[in-house]
Amino acid sequence: MAHQAHAYHMVDPSPWPLTGAVAALLMTSGLAIWFHFHSTTLMTLGLALLLLTMYQWWRDIVREGTFQGHHTPPVQKGLRYGMILFITSEVFFFLGFFWAFYHSSLAPTPELGGCWPPTGIVTLDPFEVPLLNTAVLLASGVTVTWAHHSIMEGERKQAIHSLTLTILLGFYFTLLQAMEYYEAPFTIADGVYGSTFFVATGFHGLHVIIGSTFLAVCLLRQVKYHFTSDHHFGFEAAAWYWHFVDVVWLFLYVSIYWWGS
């Protein structure tokens, strides 16, 4: 049996990069087929393939780290760099939408009435549900930090409680935001105000759902004893992502909901 003489991780050959790439192909071409030929089959197939790929790929990473011991300190360092770089790329993604918002709102065109909010747009009161949403996400930032300290101190039950609370707060945010979307007096088709509002907050909402799912997986792993008090990078990555989602909301709230109203 061969043993490696280094601390790095030489991964086993895996089919998931290929299936993931094909999933992306099917979803994009499926989208085009849906637009032109009214059939959603290909797109749905692509989505199913994406979910299968994500489940199996991440399952394999858990196996490699927790069950096979491949996540040595240098490997963990690489994973940290990876997560930081990924979150940075997401920051740039949102930066684009903020650029679009400020471009349109700082110099409103005559077509909008030369003012912001544009003529005819009834904005949401920033001190009602949006303020509650802010409080919910800030509270979830506190609970996720509580969860982290609980894990580090070996407090299993507290970690489970605080992590569950974080996830529930995330769901509460999503529910409130969904209700706001339903009740909003304007739509995505209402000029550049509608576009910038719903695209920016919509992508943010998607990230809240992604973050909540990541935390839910961490909860499952915590219950199954995967995390130790000094090795729990999966949880740390989820917590970083969650803080990022929270910060994006704060910018959204201040720029679009408050200043933009």
Next chain:
Amino acid sequence: IPAWLQRCRFGAVFKTELSLFFLVLFLFQKVPVLATRAFSSSARQMKNKVPEAQKLFQADNGLPVHIKGGTTDVLMYRATMTLTIAGNMQTWSEKLLW
């Protein structure tokens, strides 16, 4: 006839949408069940099965990690590969197969 029933015919729709449904159900049902067990002090405590998993995945059998877990792994891999190949064929074919 309701729209969902109209689309229910044997073939890719049956396979993909149904499999998607079950996958989502499977993924989301586990969390609340396990969290509830972890909360209740009266129920038997969740056992630490990590050492068993470590033994399984460190077995010297030459299997790659994606099928090292057993039969379920192989079935899921085959299902995934089937969708990959079938979907690829559909994308590149001149005519919509379904």
